[in-house]
Amino acid sequence: MELTKEQFIQDFEKTLTDKYAKPLIQAGQQEIFQSLADVVKSYYAPIWQEDLAYKDESQKKQAYYFSIEFLPGQMLKSNLLNLGIMDTVREALSDLNVSLDELAEVEPDMAIGNGGLGRLASCFMDSLASKGLPGNGNGIRYRYGLFKQKIIDGYQCELPDSWLDNGNPWEVRRPEQAVEVTFGGEVWLEDDGKGSLKPHYRDQERVLAVPYDNPMVGYENSTVNNMCLWRSEIPEDLDVRFQNLDYMNQTAQLSAELYPDDSNYDGRLLRLKQEYFFVSAGLQRILKHYKKHIKAPISQIHEYVAVHINDTHPALCVPEFMRLLIDDWGLAWEQAWEITVKVMSYTNHTILPEAMEKWPEDMVQNLLPRVYQIILEIDRRRTKDLLPKVGPTLVHSTRIVKDGQIHMAHLSIIGSHSTNGVAKLHSDLIKDVVLHDFYTIYPERFNNKTNGIAERRWLQISNEKLSSLIDETIGRAWRHDLNELVLLKNYKDNPDFLSQLQAVKKADKVRLAEVIKERNDIEVNTEAIFDVQVKRLHAYKRQLLNVLHIMKLYFDIKDDPSIDIYPRVFIFGSKAAPGYHYAKSIIKAINEIANLINNDTDVAGRLKIVFMENYNVSLAEYIIPAADVSEQISLASKEASGTSNMKLMLNGALTMATLDGANIEIKDAVGDENIFIFGLTKDEVYDYYARGDYNAHDIYKSNPVLNRILNAFRDGTIPNIANEGPEIFASLTTYNDEYFVLRDFDDYVRAQAEVEALYRDQTAWTKASLANIANAGRFSSDRTVQEYADDIWYIKANKA
Ligand code: NBX
Numbered sequence: 001m002e003l004t005k006e007q008f009i010q011d012f013e014k015t016l017t018d019k020y021a022k023p024l025i026q027a028g029q030q031e032i033f034q035s036l037a038d039v040v041k042s043y044y045a046p047i048w049q050e051d052l053a054y055k056d057e058s059q060k061k062q063a064y065y066f067s068i069e070f071l072p073g074q075m076l077k078s079n080l081l082n083l084g085i086m087d088t089v090r091e092a093l094s095d096l097n098v099s100l101d102e103l104a105e106v107e108p109d110m111a112i113g114n115g116g117l118g119r120l121a122s123c124f125m126d127s128l129a130s131k132g133l134p135g136n137g138n139g140i141r142y143r144y145g146l147f148k149q150k151i152i153d154g155y156q157c158e159l160p161d162s163w164l165d166n167g168n169p170w171e172v173r174r175p176e177q178a179v180e181v182t183f184g185g186e187v188w189l190e191d192d193g194k195g196s197l198k199p200h201y202r203d204q205e206r207v208l209a210v211p212y213d214n215p216m217v218g219y220e221n222s223t224v225n226n227m228c229l230w231r232s233e234i235p236e237d238l239d240v241r242f243q244n245l246d247y248m249n250q251t252a253q254l255s256a257e258l259y260p261d262d263s264n265y266d267g268r269l270l271r272l273k274q275e276y277f278f279v280s281a282g283l284q285r286i287l288k289h290y291k292k293h294i295k296a297p298i299s300q301i302h303e304y305v306a307v308h309i310n311d312t313h314p315a316l317c318v319p320e321f322m323r324l325l326i327d328d329w330g331l332a333w334e335q336a337w338e339i340t341v342k343v344m345s346y347t348n349h350t351i352l353p354e355a356m357e358k359w360p361e362d363m364v365q366n367l368l369p370r371v372y373q374i375i376l377e378i379d380r381r382r383t384k385d386l387l388p389k390v391g392p393t394l395v396h397s398t399r400i401v402k403d404g405q406i407h408m409a410h411l412s413i414i415g416s417h418s419t420n421g422v423a424k425l426h427s428d429l430i431k432d433v434v435l436h437d438f439y440t441i442y443p444e445r446f447n448n449k450t451n452g453i454a455e456r457r458w459l460q461i462s463n464e465k466l467s468s469l470i471d472e473t474i475g476r477a478w479r480h481d482l483n484e485l486v487l488l489k490n491y492k493d494n495p496d497f498l499s500q501l502q503a504v505k506k507a508d509k510v511r512l513a514e515v516i517k518e519r520n521d522i523e524v525n526t527e528a529i530f531d532v533q534v535k536r537l538h539a540y541k542r543q544l545l546n547v548l549h550i551m552k553l554y555f556d557i558k559d560d561p562s563i564d565i566y567p568r569v570f571i572f573g574s575k576a577a578p579g580y581h582y583a584k585s586i587i588k589a590i591n592e593i594a595n596l597i598n599n600d601t602d603v604a605g606r607l608k609i610v611f612m613e614n615y616n617v618s619l620a621e622y623i624i625p626a627a628d629v630s631e632q633i634s635l636a637s638k639e640a641s642g643t644s645n646m647k648l649m650l651n652g653a654l655t656m657a658t659l660d661g662a663n664i665e666i667k668d669a670v671g672d673e674n675i676f677i678f679g680l681t682k683d684e685v686y687d688y689y690a691r692g693d694y695n696a697h698d699i700y701k702s703n704p705v706l707n708r709i710l711n712a713f714r715d716g717t718i719p720n721i722a723n724e725g726p727e728i729f730a731s732l733t734t735y736n737d738e739y740f741v742l743r744d745f746d747d748y749v750r751a752q753a754e755v756e757a758l759y760r761d762q763t764a765w766t767k768a769s770l771a772n773i774a775n776a777g778r779f780s781s782d783r784t785v786q787e788y789a790d791d792i793w794y795i796k797a798n799k800a
Pocket of ligand 1: 115117120261262263264265266349350355422451639640641642643
């Protein structure tokens with residue numbers, strides 16, 4: 001949009017006065033932030049309104065991304081950038097002696113997600129809008145987002161994330177579009193006199209779902225999409241005197257808290273309620289909109305609506321859509337089913353068995369009696385149809401309801417026309433191993449959509465210096481098409497450019513060093529290698545392998561204090577699920593090792609370990625630009641894709657990688673010489689499983705380096721881990737090292753030595769860094785969402 005500094009200042013000062021009756025000089029940061037947000041809202045609101053009207057009038061097909069998590073982070077700069085007014089506003093504020101960067105820090109992160117899955121959903125929201133694709137989000141407006149992590153005596157403590165205390169300035173509450181969601185009670189079917197059975201209900205709990213619309217502003221393209229987040233409330237007409245307290249609490253609690261569990265199936269009743277709550281509310285809103293705005297009959301809804309099931313948490317979309325079509329719209333079962341399969345599509349984000357969602361049948365039956373009937377009927381009809389075609393073995397292995405449980409992944413695959421994995425390797429594993437029986441029955445449904453990241457947040461906003469250097473070098477076209485970054489390859493032998501690239505990295509490291517000093521009170525050497533592992537803490541991600549390597553370097557120094565070791569700063573950022581005891585022990589160990597090494601005079605500052613508290617999107621925006629090394633060291637086959645690997649490469653870090661998830665595609669993009677690969681391959685891991693002969697204890701016994709490191713966990717060498725040290729030791733030896741940490745250790749050490757050697761040649765390193773940036777184009781989520789749009793949702797760009 002067009003905006004002059006003068007216009008902005010006028011709008012801003014007026015808003016401040018209207019809102020707080022104060023001149024700027026008397027206003028606090030919070031008041032200034034809220035006023036600025038209101039001004040920005042006044043800029044996008046008319047575009048939003050127009051876009052909504054356009055979508056209604058044009059009747060174009062729209063996609064709805066159903067996700068129980070989103071992880072947008074702060075929105076101020078994102079909105080400014082995408083509206084094309086970042087520079088104007090920054091300069092205008094600076095004329096008023098207000099720093100945009102400082103002001104942006106006032107905004108709490110919108111952290112209504114756990115990790116990769118939620119952040120991917122938010123990258124998709126940004127990309128859908130930026131590509132002008134009509135794609136909406138549908139989720140829950142949790143009152144408390146992901147817990148705030150505090151490290152006390154090295155331990156993770158969890159504090160509530162009360163992010164709405166000052167309100168959410170971007171959203172619009174739309175009570176007039178509230179819908180009711182019902183739970184429990186009894187249901188029975190009665191003939192309606194016209195030959196069909198209609199459900200009748202008794203004693204149901206009613207919950208009001210109120211939508212809050214959040215603008216998803218597209219990048220310089222006059223598109224504003226919608227992310228709808230639902231809040232649970234008590235229906236106004238409900239006589240609260242006759243309700244029991246439990247119910248009242250539960251209703252109010254439905255949208256109160258995000259489950260802080262990633263990669264683990266948590267089977268609590270409230271979680272199931274949350275899943276049905278946002279699914280039912282979202283589908284009801286879609287159908288109401290359809291009735292009001294779309295002229296076609298309901299039988300054609302798949303030509304106007306695509307619903308995406310992001311992991312299995314929204315899998316109830318399948319039976320709920322059936323319920324609405326049959327019970328409310330009067331469709332026959334067969335027709336409803338055909339439409340449902342065409343409308344729905346599903347993404348799988350993990351193959352870890354413990355994350356595969358299953359619900360006890362009786363729980364679903366009690367909480368959602370009508371939906372339960374429909375699930376049974378889907379399963380029954382499918383079994384009957386398929387038995388003669390594929391035989392009992394395949395039918396049984398793919399059933400939705402078995403062993404007293406409802407298998408949500410099965411429901412999602414059977415009830416949709418598309419199932420995708422999130423990187424090539426992961427999609428192959430789904431087809432060949434984990435969901436192979438489904439692939440045999442429905443081969444045409446399976447496909448891959450390699451993840452991507454929203455470059456606007458992960459480069460333009462978080463790394464303005466690098467962005468400016470790229471502009472000066474190859475122009476600005478890359479800001480609309482990340483593939484343009486390949487042009488940077490022409491500068492790989494240009495010493496001026498390489499030294500400017502180095503200077504940018506240095507400045508980003510200095511900026512992070514300041515944050516580290518302020519938050520951790522640790523001085524780090526900005527000439528050192530910044531080695532970064534940022535992601536949720538999970539055994540399969542193997543933060544422990546990183547730790548063992550650090551201990552090796554430490555012992556090398558202790559053995560020979562004059563050893564020539566290139567200085568390194570190891571940076572960790574990681575939350576553990578509150579109930580994940582082992583992950584919390586690893587956090588404690590990292591912090592105690594940091595204390596030990598950071599304060600050892602023999603080390604003399606050559607190694608520093610920094611565990612950054614409360615890793616979240618806004619902290620990531622500081623850490624990622626400053627990284628030299630990106631640790632992507634999961635056991636091959638376990639990390640579905642990973643996305644921090646993409647953010648880090650885009651910012652010029654070199655990847656230390658196993659051949660897992662999207663690392664493989666990163667290697668293909670940058671070439672073997674610009675990445676460090678180590679460790680078992682997926683096939684080697686599966687061979688171990690087949691043979692069953694992995695013996696970690698033997699490695700511990702026979703490898704003197706590892707022996708010494710592991711002993712340090714239980715002999716007091718690492719202080720203050722009297723409980724955690726032996727636990728970690730035992731996990732790696734007695735319990736046979738589930739994720740092959742010891743098996744991959746030597747090769748990891750070898751690859752890490754290569755890192756050091758290459759870093760000593762700054763020109764060679766910088767060229768490799770450049771190769772990473774220049775080849776990052778294909779990891780833009782703009783590419784990913786376009787593939788979803790073309791191959792799965794069949795939607796086209798607005799105004800196209
Ligand atoms: O999804 C992550 C995968 O682990 C990553 O490899 C992948 O890059 C990313 C995006 O596709 N999965 C993930 O973040 N899962 C969860 O957060 C999760 C949350 C709740 C739950 C299970 C998993 N019950």
